[in-house]
Amino acid sequence: MPKFIVDGKEIEFKLGQTIIQAARDAGISIPHFCWHPSLSVSGNCRVCLVEVEKMPKLVIACSTYATEGMVVSTNSPKTLDARNSVMEFILINHPLDCPICDEAGECKLQEYAYAHGKGESRFDEIKNRKEKRVQLGPYIKFDGERCISCSRCIRFSDEIAKANQLTFVERGDKVTISTFPGESFDNPYTMNTVDICPVGALTNNDFRFKSRVWEMSSTNSVCVGCARGCNTEIWVRNNEILRLTPRQNDNVNSYWMCDNGRLNTFKFVNNNERIDGAFFRKEGALQKVEWAEAINESAKLLKEYKSSEIAFAGSAFAACEDNYLLAKLAKQLGVHNLDFASHIVTGDQDDILIREDKTPNSLGAKLVGVKSSNNGLNLDAILKSIQEGKIKALYILEDDLASLSEEWEQALGKLDLLIANAANQNRTTALADVLFGASTYAEKHGTFVNFEGRVQRIRPAVATEEMERALDGMNMSRWDKFGTKFDRWMQGTKHNSKPSWKILSQISNVLGGKTKYEMAEDVFAEIAGSVDAFKGLDYDSIGEQGAKLKIKQEVKV
Amino acid sequence: MERIVLPEIQSLDQIEVYLANGGFDAAKKAFAQTPDSLIDQVKKSGLRGRGGAAFSAGLKWSFMPKTTDLPKYLCINGDESEPGSFKDRQIFEYNPFQLIEGAIITCYAIGAKTAYLYIRGEYHMWIKLMQKAVDTAYEKGFLGGKMKEVFGTEFFCNLYIHKGAGAYICGEESSLMNSIEGYRGYPRIKPPFPAQKGLWGCPTTINNVETITNIPPIISKGWEWFSKIGAPKHPGTILYGLSGHVNKPGVYELPTGILLTDLIYNVAGGVPGNKKIKCVIPGGSSMPPLRGDQLEGVRMDADSLKEVGSAIGTAGVMVMDEDTNLLDVLIRIAKFYHHESCGQCTPCREGTGWMEKTLKRIKNGLGTSKDLDLLCDVANHIEGNTICALGDAAAWPVKFMITRFRDEFEKYVNSDVVISVPNKVHAMRNTAVPLSDLKK
Numbered sequence: 001m002p003k004f005i006v007d008g009k010e011i012e013f014k015l016g017q018t019i020i021q022a023a024r025d026a027g028i029s030i031p032h033f034c035w036h037p038s039l040s041v042s043g044n045c046r047v048c049l050v051e052v053e054k055m056p057k058l059v060i061a062c063s064t065y066a067t068e069g070m071v072v073s074t075n076s077p078k079t080l081d082a083r084n085s086v087m088e089f090i091l092i093n094h095p096l097d098c099p100i101c102d103e104a105g106e107c108k109l110q111e112y113a114y115a116h117g118k119g120e121s122r123f124d125e126i127k128n129r130k131e132k133r134v135q136l137g138p139y140i141k142f143d144g145e146r147c148i149s150c151s152r153c154i155r156f157s158d159e160i161a162k163a164n165q166l167t168f169v170e171r172g173d174k175v176t177i178s179t180f181p182g183e184s185f186d187n188p189y190t191m192n193t194v195d196i197c198p199v200g201a202l203t204n205n206d207f208r209f210k211s212r213v214w215e216m217s218s219t220n221s222v223c224v225g226c227a228r229g230c231n232t233e234i235w236v237r238n239n240e241i242l243r244l245t246p247r248q249n250d251n252v253n254s255y256w257m258c259d260n261g262r263l264n265t266f267k268f269v270n271n272n273e274r275i276d277g278a279f280f281r282k283e284g285a286l287q288k289v290e291w292a293e294a295i296n297e298s299a300k301l302l303k304e305y306k307s308s309e310i311a312f313a314g315s316a317f318a319a320c321e322d323n324y325l326l327a328k329l330a331k332q333l334g335v336h337n338l339d340f341a342s343h344i345v346t347g348d349q350d351d352i353l354i355r356e357d358k359t360p361n362s363l364g365a366k367l368v369g370v371k372s373s374n375n376g377l378n379l380d381a382i383l384k385s386i387q388e389g390k391i392k393a394l395y396i397l398e399d400d401l402a403s404l405s406e407e408w409e410q411a412l413g414k415l416d417l418l419i420a421n422a423a424n425q426n427r428t429t430a431l432a433d434v435l436f437g438a439s440t441y442a443e444k445h446g447t448f449v450n451f452e453g454r455v456q457r458i459r460p461a462v463a464t465e466e467m468e469r470a471l472d473g474m475n476m477s478r479w480d481k482f483g484t485k486f487d488r489w490m491q492g493t494k495h496n497s498k499p500s501w502k503i504l505s506q507i508s509n510v511l512g513g514k515t516k517y518e519m520a521e522d523v524f525a526e527i528a529g530s531v532d533a534f535k536g537l538d539y540d541s542i543g544e545q546g547a548k549l550k551i552k553q554e555v556k557v
Numbered sequence: 558m559e560r561i562v563l564p565e566i567q568s569l570d571q572i573e574v575y576l577a578n579g580g581f582d583a584a585k586k587a588f589a590q591t592p593d594s595l596i597d598q599v600k601k602s603g604l605r606g607r608g609g610a611a612f613s614a615g616l617k618w619s620f621m622p623k624t625t626d627l628p629k630y631l632c633i634n635g636d637e638s639e640p641g642s643f644k645d646r647q648i649f650e651y652n653p654f655q656l657i658e659g660a661i662i663t664c665y666a667i668g669a670k671t672a673y674l675y676i677r678g679e680y681h682m683w684i685k686l687m688q689k690a691v692d693t694a695y696e697k698g699f700l701g702g703k704m705k706e707v708f709g710t711e712f713f714c715n716l717y718i719h720k721g722a723g724a725y726i727c728g729e730e731s732s733l734m735n736s737i738e739g740y741r742g743y744p745r746i747k748p749p750f751p752a753q754k755g756l757w758g759c760p761t762t763i764n765n766v767e768t769i770t771n772i773p774p775i776i777s778k779g780w781e782w783f784s785k786i787g788a789p790k791h792p793g794t795i796l797y798g799l800s801g802h803v804n805k806p807g808v809y810e811l812p813t814g815i816l817l818t819d820l821i822y823n824v825a826g827g828v829p830g831n832k833k834i835k836c837v838i839p840g841g842s843s844m845p846p847l848r849g850d851q852l853e854g855v856r857m858d859a860d861s862l863k864e865v866g867s868a869i870g871t872a873g874v875m876v877m878d879e880d881t882n883l884l885d886v887l888i889r890i891a892k893f894y895h896h897e898s899c900g901q902c903t904p905c906r907e908g909t910g911w912m913e914k915t916l917k918r919i920k921n922g923l924g925t926s927k928d929l930d931l932l933c934d935v936a937n938h939i940e941g942n943t944i945c946a947l948g949d950a951a952a953w954p955v956k957f958m959i960t961r962f963r964d965e966f967e968k969y970v971n972s973d974v975v976i977s978v979p980n981k982v983h984a985m986r987n988t989a990v991p992l993s994d995l996k997k
Contacts, residue, residue, distance in 0.1 A: 063746045089906075168900065172895055
């Protein structure tokens with residue numbers, strides 16, 4: 001491999017790599033605003049100016065190709081002088097509103113100003129005024145004064161979202177960003193521009209002014225909006241999810257996620273229609289009972305039916321661990337009527353990220369055994385059998401079958417016994433005889449398998465009653481770390497819910513099952529031991545970026 | 558003295574007159590030769606670009622790839638937006654066919670089938686005149702498919718006029734290409750250079766209108782003839798645009814290397830009221846100015862002007878007499894570059910506005926001599942740190958005007974020494990306060 005020298009260190013590069021790329025691969029970070037690894041090079045911020053031997057002028061590291069034997073200096077006096085002056089230029093018209101700016105704490109300009117700024121301004125004039133609150137699209141607000149004209153958002157919407165909706169208007173220091181006349185910045189990926197905006201010029205209507213960045217903890221997770229399984233970070237303050245942001249995974253979602261996934265996949269975790277605890281129907285009404293009582297009653301009731309009178313409905317919203325234990329419980333009871341509902345929105349798919357399948361784990365559910373066996377019934381047949389009165393008991397795992405159709409709702413009403421694990425109140429839970437409050441994807445460990453067969457981990461970001469943030473090793477914000485339980489910000493709601501795998505394993509144990517699982521990882525270890533596709537995997541080897549499963553035959557979902 | 562670009566012939570803008578005076582003979586002669594030999598002749602003639610950088614035209618042509626599957630393009634830059642230059646429009650008005658002839662010879666030499674003539678949008682009248690000439694040329698078969706019959710060759714080319722929309726930046730060659738392609742006038746990062754990747758990603762040569770108009774005489778009369786005119790290293794004639802405090806302002810075609818004093822006192826009739834000259838900008842507003850007391854012996858060619866710390870630019874000579882307020886001049890120039898900065902690169906986008914604001918503050922009597930140092934420092938940090946040369950063009954006038962006329966600028970600012978006093982709020986910091994404030 002060819003080599004060149006950066007700051008006296010010899011590093012290797014691939015042909016066609018620019019200085020900034022090669023340096024980045026070697027762990028040397030050259031300051032930059034407009035350059036982004038997955039966008040085209042615009043070369044306009046000028047912060048990445050570096051000195052290269054034998055070149056008359058400073059060159060920008062983002063557009064200059066590395067060549068054999070090149071000698072680059074990223075911290076020579078000349079480079080530092082240029083970088084400091086570019087920082088000064090950017091800051092002369094940038095409002096000094098960090099104390100009220102959402103970006104503060106994760107702002108590139110702020111970071112570089114600390115590192116490369118002079119601390120005092122030589123600018124005695126009046127700053128330029130621009131429009132402060134422009135609603136560019138349904139979710140994006142633009143502050144023209146904060147904008148440093150790096151053009152990342154423009155290039156993103158053109159190159160990644162394939163919707164050329166943004167442009168620069170005006171010239172010189174009056175330059176600002178706008179949509180084309182009469183158009184709205186409304187493609188399905190707009191809020192990624194907020195993430196890549198190096199300053200606080202673009203803010204997300206949903207999160208704007210909600211929290212300082214350092215008041216939140218961030219936890220690596222996976223989006224549950226569709227079968228793509230975009231890698232995300234869940235941002236939590238006071239045990240409440242405030243936002244989701246995409247996390248880089250070149251095998252899945254690059255740096256991006258869609259607006260729907262970002263906005264509509266966490267609010268149900270926070271809302272007050274959660275199922276808090278376990279419920280049992282007595283005298284026609286659901287009544288809150290102890291967990292143990294509900295579990296014992298469920299086991300007792302299930303035993304009263306013949307195996308052909310029972311059906312189990314898994315869920316592509318639930319984790320592999322939950323579905324696996326559901327399938328295992330079915331097997332234990334000799335039940336073959338086992339399936340899960342698919343949630344496909346035909347046509348709602350693009351070749352960027354969005355998938356038709358609106359569940360995060362349909363492939364996983366199938367792989368761990370949620371499918372009818374030995375002439376057992378599939379979902380449609382289960383519905384028919386319930387209508388005909390042949391199936392009398394149904395266990396529904398984290399899915400709202402009653403909302404699928406009128407027929408389903410009526411059929412569920414006909415059942416003698418309906419047990420449901422659910423996170424939120426819905427039309428199915430209203431009909432349940434036994435109801436367990438299930439932890440959401442943001443409250444438990446587990447795994448999802450995306451449509452390409454990549455298994456990825458979810459982690460608890462929100463504490464439930466059975467968890468303690470510090471003791472259970474959950475990620476913590478500064479507030480979590482330094483607060484006490486008497487502090488206002490430590491008194492967020494904790495829901496009384498359990499992960500479905502735990503509920504299912506307890507029912508199984510009451511019914512005579514022998515296996516005891518301490519944690520989700522134990523369940524996964526058993527999956528890895530018994531399902532070929534998962535062979536050799538554990539939570540550590542899945543890691544932050546997921547692992548591709550070795551799926552032998554085509555599994556149709 | 559013979560004029561090359563604007564010969565002394567009445568109604569040369571009529572095709573009959575142009576043909577009667579040997580029009581398109583150069584093209585016929587050119588098509589009988591190989592493109593390489595034409596490039597060679599232009600190289601040997603020593604013709605240097607008239608658009609500002611004075612780069613060898615023949616050398617530029619030779620950068621065009623010989624073997625490529627891509628179409629090649631010629632762009633002719635008639636954006637002419639530099640304050641102080643107004644030469645190209647004379648060509649559009651008085652000698653359009655020589656420009657067209659130059660364009661087809663150039664197309665043939667570099668292997669282009671299409672040429673774009675980019676004319677600044679404000680030149681409504683000249684765009685019309687030029688379009689008329691192009692239409693006539695098509696009609697007579699000097700452009701387009703009919704060229705095959707008229708010249709009896711396989712070669713033909715098309716020429717399109719593209720109207721600018723009023724941005725100075727579109728005179729920068731890569732912005733000009735973006736503008737032709739329909740994009741915002743933003744300069745492109747170099748490399749790749751236009752000869753590698755220009756219009757629509759294809760090899761492109763960009764020449765100034767005046768450069769192209771020089772081509773037919775070079776071909777018909779020979780490179781040796783041309784190379785003997787004017788300064789040896791920068792031969793030929795130049796359209797000097799004289800403006801400002803001279804008795805006879807206007808465009809004069811004269812050989813390169815002429816004395817600047819000759820140009821001002823003999824050609825342009827001297828300074829009104831026989832006043833002294835304070836300052837001369839020799840090549841359009843972006844070029845470093847010369848002091849009035851240092852004009853003796855300065856010759857108007859690229860190398861001589863470089864020696865005295867300026868540049869030939871577009872040869873738009875602006876003369877300012879002893880009563881001129883240079884602060885006002887500089888504010889106007891700074892305002893222009895602030896207004897015309899495209900806004901792409903940080904130093905130019907922010908720096909041009911900063912310089913204008915500071916200069917205006919000085920004008921309002923609120924400047925100190927420290928501000929003059931600040932202006933030079935700001936200019937120094939713009940220079941060389943941007944994608945295109947507009948940053949340099951904005952920085953040079955400020956930097957050189959202040960350093961070369963520091964004595965004059967000191968008169969406009971308060972010479973108060975700025976001292977530092979402890980800040981009342983932050984005891985650790987000092988606040989800079991002009992002495993005059995403390996006296997009050």
